[in-house]
Amino acid sequence: MTQEKIKEAASLALTRYLTDHGMRKTPERYTILNHIFSLQGHFTIQALHSHIEDTGYHLSRTTLFNTVALLVAAGLVRRHTFATETPRYERIIGLPHHHHLICTNCGKIREVKDSALDEILSQRRYGKFSPSQIDINIYGLCATCQRRSKSSLRTSK
Numbered sequence: 001m002t003q004e005k006i007k008e009a010a011s012l013a014l015t016r017y018l019t020d021h022g023m024r025k026t027p028e029r030y031t032i033l034n035h036i037f038s039l040q041g042h043f044t045i046q047a048l049h050s051h052i053e054d055t056g057y058h059l060s061r062t063t064l065f066n067t068v069a070l071l072v073a074a075g076l077v078r079r080h081t082f083a084t085e086t087p088r089y090e091r092i093i094g095l096p097h098h099h100h101l102i103c104t105n106c107g108k109i110r111e112v113k114d115s116a117l118d119e120i121l122s123q124r125r126y127g128k129f130s131p132s133q134i135d136i137n138i139y140g141l142c143a144t145c146q147r148r149s150k151s152s153l154r155t156s157k
């Protein structure tokens with residue numbers, strides 16, 4: 001899917017969601033969606049706010065916060081709370097399914113694709129629960145932080 005096709009699909013999905021829920025199709029909602037689908041990777045509300053303000057479009061952080069929450073509810077955006085840091089978001093449509101490796105020392109996030117794991121997870125059943133999305137977050141130390149902690153051990157001896 002091209003970037004434009006992805007944006008179109010997202011916009012259609014938002015229209016469907018707003019119609020189904022009897023919600024207003026305000027221009028801000030579509031503007032915010034468009035910006036989200038222009039961003040690469042994970043973003044915080046703060047970063048999204050600056051990205052939008054940089055284009056000369058003004059909106060309150062409350063509007064932005066509420067709209068992003070709506071997009072999460074609509075299944076268009078994922079909300080992550082990696083460890084204890086500020087929530088980060090990412091678009092769903094047009095991104096390959098992936099899991100996250102989170103470094104608990106520097107906060108670096110790496111995305112990994114694991115189709116073998118996805119295959120297993122897609123066949124798992126947990127009683128009558130009907131899963132719509134599965135995210136695996138793996139916490140640990142990235143290669144850089146492991147190297148740093150090893151070298152600091154050496155110098156302290």
Ligand SMILES: [Zn+2]
Pocket residue numbers: 103104105106107108141142143144145
């Ligand atoms: Zn690290």
Ligand SMILES: [Zn+2]
Pocket residue numbers: 042090098100111
């Ligand atoms: Zn991701």
